[in-house]
Amino acid sequence: MKKIVFTFVIVFMAFSNLSFAKTAKEIDTDADTALIQFYHDVPGGKKFLKKAKAYVVFPDINEAGFFFGGKYGEGALRVNGKTKSYHSITALSVGMQMGIENYSLVIAFMSDEALKNFLLDDDDWESNFSSKIVMAEWTTDDNDVDQVDYGASTIGFAYDSTGMLGKLSMEGTKFEQINPDD
Numbered sequence: 096m097k098k099i100v101f102t103f104v105i106v107f108m109a110f111s112n113l114s115f116a117k118t119a120k121e122i123d124t125d126a127d128t129a130l131i132q133f134y135h136d137v138p139g140g141k142k143f144l145k146k147a148k149a150y151v152v153f154p155d156i157n158e159a160g161f162f163f164g165g166k167y168g169e170g171a172l173r174v175n176g177k178t179k180s181y182h183s184i185t186a187l188s189v190g191m192q193m194g195i196e197n198y199s200l201v202i203a204f205m206s207d208e209a210l211k212n213f214l215l216d217d218d219d220w221e222s223n224f225s226s227k228i229v230m231a232e233w234t235t236d237d238n239d240v241d242q243v244d245y246g247a248s249t250i251g252f253a254y255d256s257t258g259m260l261g262k263l264s265m266e267g268t269k270f271e272q273i274n275p276d277d
Contacts, residue, residue, distance in 0.1 A: 117169055117275055118275050118276050119178075119181060119275045119276070121275075122154075122169055122170065122171050122181055122275060123171055123178055125154040125155060126152040126154050126170060126171040126173070126178070128154065129152050129153075129154030129155075129199045129201075129255070130144075130152060130201075132199065132254065132255050133152075133199065133201055133252065133254060133255075136254045136255060137252055137254060140201075140252070143203065144201070144203060146205070147203040147204055147205055148174070148204050148205065148206060148207055148209070148210050149172060149173060149174040149179070149203075149204045149210045150172075150173055150201055150202060150203040150204065151170050151171065151172045151173070151182055151201070151202050151204075151213070151270075152170050152171055152173065152199070152200075152201050153168040153169070153170035153182075153184055153199065153200040153201075153202075154168075154170065154199050155168055155169075155197065155199065156168030156184060156197065156198055156199070156200055157195075157196075157197050158186075158195070158196045158197070158198075158260055159194070159195045159196070159260070160188060160192035160193060160194065160260060160262060160264070161192065161193050162189065162190070162191070162192065162193075163187075163188070163189055164187070164188040164189075164192050164260075164262065164264065164266075165185070165186060165187050165188065166184065166185070166186045167183065167184065167185050167186075168183065168184045168200070169181065169182070169183050169184075169273065169275070170182055170183075170184070170200075172213075180214075180272055181272065181273050181274065181275050182270055182271060182272050182273060183270070183271050183273050184200070184268065184269070184270055185268070185269050185271070186266050186267060186268040186269070187266070187267055188262065188264040188265060188266035188267075189264055189265055190262060190263055190264025190265055191262065191263045191264060192260065192261065192262030192263070192264045193260070193261060193262075194258065194259045194260035194261055194262075195258045195259075195260060196256060196257070196258040196259060196260035197256070197257050197258055198253050198254065198255060198256040198257070199253070199254055199255045200251060200252065200253050200254075201251070201252045201254075202228060202249060202250070202251045202252075203249070203250045203251075203252070204248065204249055205247075205248045205249070205250065206248040208248065209248035209249045212249075213249070213270065214272075228247075228249045228250070228251045229246070229247035229249065229250050229251070230250075230251045230252075230253065231250050231251065231252050
């Protein structure tokens with residue numbers, strides 16, 4: 096029982112600085128700032144995103160866990176550099192995990208089909224889509240992400256991480272379109 100209470104305290108602390116009612120303008124401003132950091136952290140990232148059909152930027156994802164965990168973030172879907180809609184990412188997990196982490200995430204859709212699958216709004220999509228995201232890795236400033244073929248039509252980049260979260264767990268992730276106030 097103590098572990099469950101402790102878990103909920105950690106999760107509450109991790110998410111306590113979140114404002115679940117961000118405005119569209121706040122999300123766009125945060126996304127712009129996150130993209131500047133992405134271009135700095137990921138060599139070739141700007142050219143790579145120009146090739147994408149669209150991309151969604153989650154500038155501030157908070158994740159915490161202690162056997163049970165969760166994460167939440169809000170972001171903007173951009174087509175040709177302009178915001179088309181707003182989305183949230185929510186996940187719950189169970190397993191061996193402990194810690195708190197905050198990071199930014201960019202998911203690039205390299206094909207019309209990948210973008211269409213992201214925008215679908217049914218239960219089937221929730222379980223199938225998240226398993227088809229390839230998480231990109233780069234190791235040195237010499238690597239130019241624009242020149243890498245990831246062999247997938249949906250590629251995710253996690254960057255600008257703070258905190259630490261070690262985990263070996265099962266996770267379910269849900270992306271959902273949101274309508275923030277202006």
